[in-house]
């Protein structure tokens with residue numbers, strides 16, 4: 333049996349693989365899809381694990397449902413990145429009127445639909461509008477406004493860097509009521525996390541980091557940032573969860589409230605980032 337190895341600074345993650353199903357250099361990145369022994373299918377971009385079938389819901393549910401349940405009536409949603417379609421799958425559970433998916437790399441969408449199918453048909457749903465474009469350029473040009481904007485970007489590369497800068501966040505701030513993004517591992521990618529906090533701080537008056545568990549990501553501790561507004565009234569969240577009848581395997585209203593309680597070291601790290609100029 334062979335192993336896929338992802339190295340991050342002094343840490344390596346090994347996942348046993350059965351077969352490589354796809355290896356393609358797209359215009360933007362190296363795309364690989366594997367069949368693994370224990371984690372189902374796995375999408376890798378530029379050597380970094382993006383998702384495995386076994387634990388992708390842990391990530392996509394926390395990225396999507398915390399902002400979506402924070403909004404009283406989310407009908408028009410923008411997902412930037414997320415070409416595998418799993419974030420769109422989770423958004424659709426809230427029965428929105430329309431979802432814009434802005435993904436820079438058509439190959440990620442096509443190969444994910446063919447080999448992964450984690451979108452469970454969401455990418456072909458009549459409410460989903462797929463736009464193949466850089467998220468920054470789309471937002472700069474569009475006249476559309478959104479109830480919720482969700483950024484499901486890759487690890488830092490020359491394209492995803494553009495959607496983690498304050499210029500981008502300032503435009504997002506003008507075009508949505510609630511904003512959320514993934515912000516990597518605060519344990520294993522501390523510098524990246526701090527830089528995102530600083531960029532967000534320049535662009536939003538209100539924001540709050542939260543955390544979740546994703547075993548196939550570096551260190552397993554993952555972070556997200558919500559901005560403009562977050563609902564933390566448990567009774568309100570429970571009511572919305574029941575009314576919308578959203579099925580999940582990780583997210584639940586109690587966890588929505590609890591995930592903002594950061595371990596002390598992370599609370600200190602986040603606070604020190606706030607102070608950073």
Ligand code: SAM
Nearest residue numbers: 413414415435436437440466467485486491492
């Ligand atoms: N769940 C994964 C994670 O958090 O590690 C990311 C999922 S998804 C595969 C990331 C997507 O963002 C990729 O398909 C990539 O092509 C896309 N992407 C990167 N930069 C982008 C940009 N500037 N505009 C739009 N899509 C972008």
